[in-house]
Amino acid sequence: MKVSKRAIQMEYSAVRKLLPLATEAERRGVKVYRLNIGQPNIPTPELFFEGIRNIDNKVISYADSKGLALLIDRVVETYKRDGYNIEKENVLVTQGGSEALTFTMLGICNEGEEVLIPEPFYSNYKSFTEFAGAKIVPIPTKIENDFALPSKEEIQKLITDKTRAILFSNPCNPTGKIYTEEEVKLLAEIAVENDLYLVGDEPYREFIYDDTKKHYSVLDMEKAKDNVILIDSVSKHYSACGARIGFIISKNIDFMGYILKFCQARLAVPMVEQYAVANLLKAPKEYFKEIKEIYKRRRDIIVNGL
Ligand SMILES: Cc1ncc(COP(=O)(O)O)c(C=O)c1O
Structure with a gap:
């Protein structure tokens, strides 16, 4: 039986490729340290399980396609606590950041269009853009200068009439790069000047181990608010990868209206x-302090070992 070109061309996820090799090695008695996939082993906070136990619905019905109203309210509260002025209509709940990114690419790109992404990048970005038939145009960054963005001129040289968006994870998976205020502002400026979406993927926002560095979100870029799409997820923040809950957050209400069609299609x-x-989102901000300490200790052991 024939399958589509899309199915043939799509590559197996690079982060999953090592899995059968690891399983096979374990079968032979080899101790395997699984560093290929970001699966935290920190216990998921008790609040998550309490939330399940407190459900008293008689029917597990379809939730609203936009997301459960209670959850959206909590997202808005949490963002407001952290100093971001968003409202309910700026939030859509998705099945993890992965679905948020897939819907975003489907909502932005036509076949053959292009997305600029600082390279190295999270390997599944390739799959998300391929779903939309789009192509990644890498913005090269180098370890020698701490993965800093190239100049405005260099980035602009990569823009063609097919470019639709700039996508970046901040802090960056896999490099750990935390983009400076100037760098995020530069991307916002380029996005506005060239009518591009600026997609900030921020599932590691809470994990900055250097107190001299601060996280600048795409949501801080008020002048680019129609261009900005924020991708968030509880997977890493709360060690809840299996919950599969993520968010698309944008003040561009037209864009959110289009994405809602995709949300409705998957019910x-x-x-x-x-x-x-x-x-879970009732967890106080202090929760991250303790978790950050644990990750920082682990990071230091690995870095010193290397
Ligand atoms: C940078 C980045 N974005 C998005 C995701 C997707 O995560 P999830 O779909 O679990 O929210 C990951 C997962 O590792 C990631 O590292």
Whole structure:
């Protein structure tokens, strides 16, 4: 039986490729340290499980395609606590950051169009853009200068009439690069001047181990608010990867209206996990302090070892 060109051309996820090799090695008694996929082993906070236990619905129904109202309210509250002025209509709940990124690419790109991404980048960005038939145009960055962005002129040289967006993870997976205020502003400026979307993927926002560095979100770029799309997820923040809950956040209401069509097509995100995450988001900001210390200690051991 024939399959589509899309199915043939799509590559197996690079982060998953090592899995059968690791399983095989373990079968032979080899101790394997799985560094290929970001699966935290920190216990998921008790609030998550409490959220599940407190569900008293008689029917596990479809949730609203936009996301459970209670969860959206909590997202808005959490962002407001952190100093971001967003409202309910700026939030859509998705099945993890992965679906948020897939819908975003589908909503932005036509076949053959281009997305600029600082390289090295999270390997699944390739799959998300391929879903939309789009192509990644890498913005080269180098370890020698701490993965800093090239100049405005260099970035602009990569823009063609097919370019639709700039996508970057901040802090960056895999480099750990934390983009400076000037760098985020530069990307916002380029996005506005060239009518591009600026997609900030920020699932590691809470994990900055150097106190002299600060995270600048795309949401801080008020002048580019129609261009900005923020991708967020509870997977890493709360060690809740299996919950599969993420968010698209944007003040561009027209864009959100288009993405809602995709959300409606897949009907809803699982209801039980949405209740659990709504309760999880009650966790105070201090939660991250303790977790950050654990990750920092681990980071230091690896870096010193290397
Ligand atoms: C940079 C980045 N973006 C997005 C994701 C997707 O995560 P999830 O779909 O679990 O939210 C990951 C997962 O590792 C990631 O590292």
